[in-house]
Amino acid sequence: MSSPPLSPTDAAGDPQAERLASEAAERAMREKLLNEVNALPAMPGVYRYFDAKGEVLYVGKAKDLKRRVCSYFQKNHGGTRIGLMVSRIVRMETTVVRTEAEALLLENNLIKTLNPRFNILFRDDKSYPYLKITSHAWPRMAYYRGAVDKRHKYFGPFPSAWAVKESIQLMQKVFKLRTCEDSVFNNRSRPCLLHQIKRCSAPCVPIGQTPAYARDVQSAERFLRGETDEVMAALQEQMTAYAERFDYELAAEVRNQIQALSKVLQQQVIEESSATGGERDVDILAVKVQGGKACVNLAMVRGGRHLGDRAFFPKHVDDATAIQLDDEEARSPERQVLEAFMAQHYIASPVPGLIVVSEPVDASLAEALGTQAGSRVTVQAQPRGQRRIWLEMCVKGADLALARLLAEEGSQHARTRALVDALDLSVTEIDKFRVECFDISHTAGEATMASCVVFEGHQMQSSQYRRYNIEGITGGDDYAAMRQVLTRRYSKMAEAAQLGTGRLPDLVLVDGGRGQVSMAREVFEELGLDLSLIAGVEKGEGRKVGLEELVFADGREKVYLGRDSAALMLIAQIRDEAHRFAITGMRAKRAATRTGGSRLEDVPGVGPKKRSQLLQRFGGVRGVAGASVDELCSVKGISRELAEDIYRALH
Structure with missing residues (x-):
């Protein structure tokens, strides 16, 4: 005869009863989940798995939702990563869509938004830069990053700010377009230095306000679109027309422009349109996976010009590539990483008509990208001719970027371990070792600013940096400023740590000697925090770099780590970053105060x-x-x- 179910009152205080009640609740939850799975429709859609804390574990897409989701629960996956994930699932959400392409786009929108633990995740918070030509009566050429304004014309995107600035210099040499701000342009009474060195035709003054400027703007726009042959032909016709009218000075200026453009074309190694198969805008993608890390290298061709490349490094590669079900087509880690990058990257970025890839990808991906772009998108995996050369360059770039990352990570791991060992810190998980560092900056007591930077996971975590405006103290009192920022930072954090809902850092660095450390000790004593967390970075003899010593709040003797110490290198890196972050904030605050x-x-x-x-x-x-x-x-x-x-x- 089975025993009656335990009530919460019966289970309280009895470990065995609590365990039985927990198991019964887990079985009930699992049964409810399986009933939901069996009720799913056989339609395209997206599914999301959640754990007991409500955090998203995984986001996936399927042609047949019921078949795909059932495959997670129909067999025992053992101790594999997929088994670990399935054991954590307590809740599921699904969204039905019309096509697999719609499912793919929705899946990757959710991945970028929810940051699931078991998906390959690419993070790139920086928007791409563009070259902008304004709609001004005398258009200005400028570097631009941000939301696009339809009143102006934008060319790009470019892989880096350097590529935009190089193109602007090129435009200045050939077409002599202005680059000055409108506020400067409207108040000029004579041409600037750029006109004197033949980098601007000076439309800011009457001598430069001629119809030729509008022609130069039009030629620059055509050049940026890749219409180089047309631009050269138009310049040739213009030079001939001037010569026939005996305007030899104007003909000579156009001749010089043609020579400059020819030289630029040779330097940029711009291929004829046949080299790209008629495509003037092409993205080249190469992927490399090694040592549990991955790199996707993106090279951009815009207007027929190769503008350089940019490397991306995804998270969760090992976890995501291990989740592959029996009903799925076997895909290599390289292919999975590349498909994840393409789907996530082109959600917010313009999609060119041609994408050359180092690995074959799912045909539905090209369909989805075409849907996103509103035009046909071709994905080519085995290019020939010039495209093959570009792909080989891109593959080499991916190899070098990943090798550099692995070397840097190895070095950072070694530095973290050296610091933990040098200070004899009790750290259980070295990969979660966390340091917070504080610095105070001001100008003779004006615009006092405190900074807090965070080092965790063997790297600086810029998204967790914080600045604090220091007020209500005597100008120049660094001790009072340090007291204020530490109190503001750790008062709530201490309460959360006592309740088990927050985590204190493993090490708190303050940029200063005994005075700053004693102030930090007072704050920590008032808050009931461990004094062994605090260390001050004291300047050495003559304030020379490499001679710094560490001062502790718990009474330990000062420590000199040695000029060549890996631990000191890491401390110096963190301290310098705190100083940089504080001083840039202080300067901005000071400028705002003064103006x-x-x-x-x-x-x-x-x-x-x-x-x-x-x-x-x-x-x-x-x-x-x-x-x-x-x-x-x-x-x-x-x-x-x-x-x-x-x-x-x-x-």
Whole structure:
């Protein structure tokens, strides 16, 4: 006869009863989950698995949701990674879509949003840079990164800022387009140095405001689109026309332009359109997997020009590539990484008409990318001719980038281990060793700023950096500033750690000697925290690099690690990053304080239009702050009363 189910009251205080109740609850949860799986439709869709904490474990897509999800639960996967994942699943969510292409796009949108533990994940928070040509009457050429404004023309994307700036220099040499800000352009009375060195045709003054500038802008746009033959032919016709009218000086200028463009074409090694099969925009992708790490190298061809490459390193490669079910087509880790990159990368980035890849990928992926782009996308795995040369270059780049990453990670692992050993720290998981470092920065007591940088997982974690505005202290009192920032940082963290919901760092570094360490000790004593966590980085004799010593809050003797110590190298890296982060924040705060910052926008009666007029008239906020009331009144729409309000606000 089976025993009746245990109530919570019966189970309380009895370990065996608690275990039986937990097992019964787990069986009930599992049975409910399996019932949900059996009720799934045989349609395309996306599924998401969650653990007991509500965290996403895995996001996947399927042509047949029921068949795919059932395959996770129909067999025992043992101690494999897929078995580990399945054992953690307590809840599931599904979304039905119309096609497999829609499922693929939704899957990768969710992966980028939810950051699942068992998916290959590419993170690239930086948007791609573009070369922008404005819609101004005398268009300006500029580097641009951010949201696209339809009023202007954008060319790219480029793999790096360096590639954009190199293209701008090229445009200056050949087409002499302006690069100055509108506020500078509108207030020029004579040509600048760029005109004198033949890098700008000076449309800021009447001598340069000719129809030729508009032709140069048009030629530059065509060149950036890859229409190099057409640009050269138009210049040849223009030179001939000038010569026939006996305008030999103008013909000579166009001749020089043609020579400069020819030289640029040779330097850039631009291939004819036949080399790319008629495609002027091409992405080349090469993947390399080694040592549990992976690299995808992306090379970009825009307008027929090879603009360089950029390496990406995904997370969770081992976990994700180990999850492969019996009903799936066997895919190599390289192919899985490449497909994951393509799907996630092109969600937010423009898709070119041709993508050359080092590994064959699923045909449905090209279909999905075409759906995303709204045009046909060709994915080619075995290119010939120039495309093959580009792919070989890209593969070599992936090899070098991954080798560099593995070498750096090995070095960082060694430095982390050296620091833990040198300070005799009790760290159970070296890969989770966490250091937080603090620094104070100000200029003679003005605009005091404190920084906190984080080192974890053998690397700096820039997304966890924090700056603190220090207020209510005597200017230049670094000790009071350190006390304030540590109190603000660790008061709530200490409460969370006591409740078991938070985690303190394994080491707290402060940039300073005994004085700063004693202040940190007072804060930690008030909060009831372990004093052994605190170490100060004290300058050595003559403040020379490599002679720093560590000062401790718990009474230990000072430690000198040695100039060549790997532990000291890591401490110096973290300390220097804290100093850099603090000083950049301080400078921005100081500049805002001295120029009035954004207070111009806070003046009643100054809207976006008047603010724009003021900034253009005086060349920036600093110029507005330096203007007198009478000078402010000279701006259209600014009354004397409003000018006085602006003057008071900025002084």
